[in-house]
Amino acid sequence: MSYQTLAYEVGNGAGTITLNRPEVKNAINEKMHEELFDCLQEARSDENVRVIVLQGTNGSFSSGADLKSIPVEKLEHFDHGEYLERTYNKLVRLLDAINKPTVAYLNGTAVGAGLSIALACDFRVAEHDAKLALSFMKIGLVPDAGASYFLPRLIGLSKALELSLGESISAEEAYRIGLIHRIGNPDQLMETLKQAPPTAYSNMKNNMKCGLHLSLDDVLEEERKGQQQAGKSDEHRQALLHFLKGVKK
Structure with missing residues (x-):
């Protein structure tokens, strides 16, 4: 299956999904939601795939929801709750249900719902220069796409509340608080997971x-x-x- 907003490659036991909208730092629009859901299903059912890897391109994992894709005239009456149920909630439920190892490779900036999706994966690896943030509060919204479920379980309630205020943290800090498993590339981790x-x-x-x-x-x-x-x-x-x-x- 071919995709417009992402690239998918299977090789050596891994199914690698690359978010590919570099012009908007891999912001997630409705088309990417549809394709990412379908691609995860494809990787989930492929017996040749032992590990599923989700990554970004051009120095960004994902800048989160593509708010600019919403027509300006619709913003005032835009129903965020309805949009969540139709897109992110469906996607996060699928990620959580996949019984194969899932790895989010944060090969660049991961903010907002982009970071939320990474939290739903089993493992997270970030490059040294990656910046992570839950930036919802800065635009008057609450963390969503499963962040409120996964984040307190990963780093505790107090730290989750602090991170949800929206300030970005480095890969080193993310590793220190247990938000990511490793700094660098995920190659060694993937080899271990393929043997599971x-x-x-x-x-x-x-x-x-x-x-x-x-x-x-x-x-x-x-x-x-x-x-x-x-x-x-x-x-x-x-x-x-x-x-x-x-x-x-």
């Missing part, structure tokens, strides 16, 4: 998310079901045989 057994990773991801809001008994039950499924998988059997051969040597 798919069935076990999917269940591990589900169990960890359940651990945030379910009771201990409920989580233990999720672990039981997940381990039962993983134990029947081909990747477990192959890994076990490999381990036993090593022990015999």
Whole structure:
């Protein structure tokens, strides 16, 4: 499938999605929403894709929502809530539901909803010169696209409130507070994730998310079901045989 607002490439176990509207710093308009949703679905269902990577181009990950794409005459009566439900909410729910590893490579500025989308990925890696900000409050809006859900879980409520005031932070600060996993490029992380057994990773991801809001008994039950499924998988059997051969040597 060909795309107008992004590029998609599959190779060496990775499905790489590149936001490609450099003239507006990869701001997300409705066309990009549609294409990004479709592309994520394509990568999700492709057995050749072990890891999904989302990145930007030309020194920017994404400058967030493309407000300039809204006709001026419609701004006064523009329904932000309706727009969210039709675009970002749908996209973030999909990102959260994908059972493959997802990596946001912040290879440049990530602000507003651009950063929100990165928060919905499993992992975040930022280049040294990347600037990160939730800039909603600076234009009289509240953080959205899942930021209010993911951010407090990643860095705690107090720090999430501070970051939501809109000041940008460096990659070093983002790493210090636990917002990103690494500084630099994601190559090493991607190689590790490609080796992760798919069935076990999917269940591990589900169990960890359940651990945030379910009771201990409920989580233990999720672990039981997940381990039962993983134990029947081909990747477990192959890994076990490999381990036993090593022990015999």
